[in-house]
Amino acid sequence: MASETGSPAKADEDVRASADESFEGVTPDAARRLLLGAVEAFAERGFHATTTRDIAGRAGMSPAALYIHYKTKEELLFQISKVGHERSVSVLAEAADGGGTDADRLARAVRHFVRWHAEHHTTARVVQYELAALGEEHYEEIVELRRRSEEILRGVLESGDASGEFEVADIRGTTLAVMSLCIDVARWYSPKGRRTPDEIGTLYADLVQRMVTSQAVA
Amino acid sequence: MASETGSPAKADEDVRASADESFEGVTPDAARRLLLGAVEAFAERGFHATTTRDIAGRAGMSPAALYIHYKTKEELLFQISKVGHERSVSVLAEAADGGGTDADRLARAVRHFVRWHAEHHTTARVVQYELAALGEEHYEEIVELRRRSEEILRGVLESGDASGEFEVADIRGTTLAVMSLCIDVARWYSPKGRRTPDEIGTLYADLVQRMVTSQAVA
């Protein structure tokens, strides 16, 4: 907020810290700066309330420069969504694929997934809450990625349930609930809060663990 | 776990029922129609992507008519947010205040809160995800209401933890998690889905129950 006339040399570390290293590979440099500016702006104000002038300004460029690197404003959102989703899916997949019991895999998956949503809450907010602004084709492509993360999680629950390690009455519903829990972190997390991303991840992993474990009957 | 059936299927068969009976008291009629139109539009496209012309159109009126009943578009959002929050807080409070063990109170609270978010998902979506578009003063007022619902839930957890009925390591964190779970229902729920609001409420109440209960040590 309040950086309309900010010095161009300014918040490079700021942007990098809050807005992600996931876009490191994007070239040329100007295209990456535009992406980072867009992530920031979309997360702060939402897609529709963000102007192309704002995005270009954050990247230290004129409004017209945006259209050299991206066809439309929506394509900018799509790139963010795509890269962000790919990143989060791969975080989840890696955690769930590791060895150990199904309980281990589940705990690791939740912890890492949550941690990603907290650490990259700026990107995650855009990724999770601005989907509706995507064009139809782009939307379909993203939905496919989301299906993947749901399937990964469901796979762990099914495996644990089949082996008797878990006791889950409604696997699909529980999967959805766990996803909700993790995703919603991006909505409320603030680096100023009292908990670190890792602490939240650990807490949530524990809560989820309890959700799927059979209870001592009172 | 008293049976609190109430009327069997008091669901209004009106198609508009999805858009809420919470605004029944709003008069005159035109003002209410505008509110309902705004809820629909905001839920579909988001506040910033919705035009005053769209809202007025849904209410069957000319764009200018909106300004007879509301000062700005933002005030429309504020009214929706306020009424919606008041409604959801009162649903939560009523459920948590009822008798029974703390486990009963918690289960009832989650079930009713979730059910509200599913049944009134259109309103809930606006209420929960469009806050950022509110003006500063209005925003503060709404945040206060949200604090209330968090406190109600935390109260139940604290009570159950103190009495030994629950075993919660991190009460604030768990409160937040439960709130997340319930609220996020509004984001993904669709009446076309395979689950009824009541089924989701019951499932979630069970999941939360497990979250706060001490585990059988394997």
Added chain:
DNA sequence: AACGGGGCTGAGCAGTTGCTTAGGTCCCCG
């Protein structure tokens, strides 16, 4: 019948939006 006022509309204003276009600068290649 005359009045008055709330409810509503058609027309439109000033400002903003996403995006385009014509032209400039730089640097790499021959």
Added chain:
DNA sequence: CGGGGACCTAAGCAACTGCTCAGCCCCGTT
């Protein structure tokens, strides 16, 4: 040296935005 492509800007267009205003209709009161 000169040509060409990548990159960027200033200026601006057409469309749309939230919102206003003069005036019309309708209805209960006098």
